[in-house]
Amino acid sequence: MSIGLLCDEMVAELYIITNSTLPVLCRYPHNTGPEWSYAGSGPAQLALALLADALGDDKQAERLYQDFKFKVVGRLPHDGWTLTDQEIRQKLRDIRRTTRSRAGGDA
Numbered sequence: 393m394s395i396g397l398l399c400d401e402m403v404a405e406l407y408i409i410t411n412s413t414l415p416v417l418c419r420y421p422h423n424t425g426p427e428w429s430y431a432g433s434g435p436a437q438l439a440l441a442l443l444a445d446a447l448g449d450d451k452q453a454e455r456l457y458q459d460f461k462f463k464v465v466g467r468l469p470h471d472g473w474t475l476t477d478q479e480i481r482q483k484l485r486d487i488r489r490t491t492r493s494r495a496g497g498d499a
Contacts, residue, residue, distance in 0.1 A: 428468040431461060439465040446480040459487050 426441065427434025439461035443453035464483050468475075475483075 428465050428473070429470040431466045435465045436461050442475065442480055443484070446477045447484075456484065456487075459491070460484060463487050 426438040428438055429435075436457060440453055440457040442465070443457050443460055444450050447453055460483070464475075464480075464487075
């Protein structure tokens with residue numbers, strides 16, 4: 393899967409290329425639609441959809457999407473971005489590594 397966003401003045405186009413048979417951005421209803429660059433319900437929906445598609449595992453995506461929202465989706469530039477499956481999985485590995493290192497440091 394590859395995801396990208398292009399913004400031109402007030403028009404935003406979200407491009408999603410996926411091999412999944414499931415709809416990527418329609419997994420759970422919410423009020424705002426997919427968004428990024430802050431931490432809210434729209435970015436949460438986008439984080440969940442990105443992880444579910446990249447991991448191919450909805451249950452795992454549900455466990456991980458909040459961290460992914462804060463550490464990745466909330467930091468995406470508002471004016472445009474792209475993420476591949478490989479980049480999503482690498483960012484998730486980085487998050488897990490950081491989380492494990494913090495847990496080890498607190499013990």
